[in-house]
Amino acid sequence: MNAKQILEKIKTTQAYMNYSRMWPFVKPYWFRALLAVLICIPIGSLDAVIALSLKPYMDLVMVEKTVESPWYIPFGIVAFTSIQGMLNYLATYLNTWVGGKITNDLKFELYKKLLTFETAYFDRKKSGDIVFRFNNDADTACAGLLDNLKTFVSRLFSSISLVCVLIYNSWQLALIAIFILGCAFLPLAKIRQRIKSVMDKSVVAGSTIITAYNESFAGNKTITSYNLADYQENKFKNILHEIFKFKIKMIQRTSWLSPMMHVIVSVGIGIAIGYGSHLILTKQITSGNFVSFITALIMLYTPIKNLGNNFNSVQFSFMAIERVFGVLESNPRIKDKPNAVELKTIKDGISFKDVCFEYIKDKPVLKHINLEVKKGETIAFVGNSGGGKSTIVSLIPRFYDIKSGSIKIDGIDIRDYTLKSLRANIAVVFQDNFLFSGTIKENILLGKEDATEEEVQKAIKMAYLDEFVATLKDGLNTQIGERGMLLSGGQKQRVAIARAFLKNAPIVILDEATSALDNKSEAIVQKAIDNLMIDKTVFVIAHRLSTIQNADRIALINEGVLAELGTHEELMQIENGKYKNLYNMQFRVQKETQKTPVTV
Secondary structure, three states: HHHHHHHHHHHHHHHHHHHOHHHHHHHHHHHHHHHHHHHHHHHOOOOOHHHHHHHHHHHHHHOOOOOOOOOHHHHHHHHHHHHHHHHHHHHHHHHHHHHHHHHHHHHHHHHHHHHOOOOHHHHHHOHHHHHHHHHHHHHHHHHHHHHHHHHHHHHHHHHHHHHHHHHHHOOHHHHHHHHHOOOHHHHHHHHHHHHHHHHHHHHHHHHHHHHHHHHHHHHHHHHHOOOOHHHHHHHHHHHHHHHHHHHHHHHHHHHHHHHHHHHHHHHHHHHHHHHHHHHOOOOOHHHHHHHHHHHHHHHHHHHOOOOHHHHHHHHHHHHHHHHHHHHHOOOOOOOOOOEOOOOOOOEEEEEEEEEEEEOOOEEEEEEEEEEEEOOOEEEEEEEOOOOOOOOOHHHHHOOOOOEEEEEOOOOEEEHEEEEEHHHHEEEEEOOOOOOOOEHHHHHHHHOOOOHHHHHHHHHHHHHHOOOHEEEEEEOHOOOOHHHHHHOOOHHHHHHHHHHHHOOOOOOEEEEOOOOOOHHHHHHHHHHHHHHHHOOOEEEEEEHHHHHHHHOOEEEEEEOOEEEEEEEEEHHHHOOOHHHHHHHHHHHHHHHOOOOOOOOO
């Protein structure tokens, strides 16, 4: 056995072991699952009744033509077939019930796992990949597991009972039939390695088509405004072409299986008929034995002939289980240490000690950042776009972890705090805040789920949202649509600010919270932000002159380096200073002309 064969054997063994890993999900419903399996035993075993009953019927009625014919056999066949049908319905019902429960539990565990992954994980993935891995794979894994188990058990006991009928009628013919049966299974050994690569590519293509739908939904305005319909159509057409190509490849690699099995089975039936005729002529078996044998043989071989048609789904199930447990057993890069402590509140401040960070290996974004921020201090980050301002504030709630150095709160590294307690002490207002489908009130309450009505009203008032809410027919219970599509940019920002107010965290991060707004909306939102900043330790990335000037200190970030640090007055005193040049180029123009603010 060469290395390739050993590797393939290991992969196959791992695939089958994944079924046993499903046990924790099956365990709560084990009784119904077991009952569904046990019901499959008589379903399969009853296949032998028809074949077995044909022997006395043929010998007495068709050959001897005796008047003492077994009249009860037709009625018996109908009765047993009816019982088999009812049991089959019951097994299908139980399988569907158990399968639905297991699928839901599996999806829930996958969703829980999804929520533990760090921001970088989502940076690397497409939306289609997430849907496919965390939803579709669970459906494929569970459906394949139970349907195939039901089929396997019923076919197994059907085969056992039919083989018994074969042996009962003629052990000589039975040996031939079993040998041919073994030959029919040989091609299955090579199928998995032939189709795995195609299946993996099919999964990628399937996730791409989901991404295309998601992008068309989220980007519909861009598509319309830029007349991108033709471009999107061609892109989607190419995706469909790729999926079609993989389907054809799958057919090319597996379609030979069923015809080959048909040929092998036909050879077996042909040999059985030829040798069976000899046994009849030599009176070693009766005509009834022969007819019963051939009937049992055909019933045994028929599922085998069609095995190639559903073998792909079996393999998809195995591979889906592999992917599901690959996700469940993976560990997020950002997680609690075993001895992590809770962050109760901020007593002293936050310090950055020689902090380095990179999104892509060996491509530094932040270089040796050193910064001390006292409790209650407001520090504004300015600098050219792409300099690293947003990256710095993203490190505080551990959206990403630093490469080297340390970020400490009250002298303790933030990696030594529990993620939940760390993030509970930080409120973030982004440039484009995400609002969930639902009502305004539901989105605000995300800041504090058990907030009183008085607290909610205070948050609304402090966010300057009260006048807008008063104009709505349903007030706070107004539905805002997916991603808050029914609200303007300024209204969405004020809802997000109200949410941050309700959270009442001691650390506030404002990541260009007003840069996407017009002057009128910005003025209102800025008032709300000013209220939010009271008695808080604030990190602000801003383009608005008053916000920057009113900050306790200003940090200028240039190409990942903390180039200058001080108050507005101190930085303006630096001859040929970077902040002074930036101020003269952008902020003075902003002040004098009152143009729409420019992001810095």
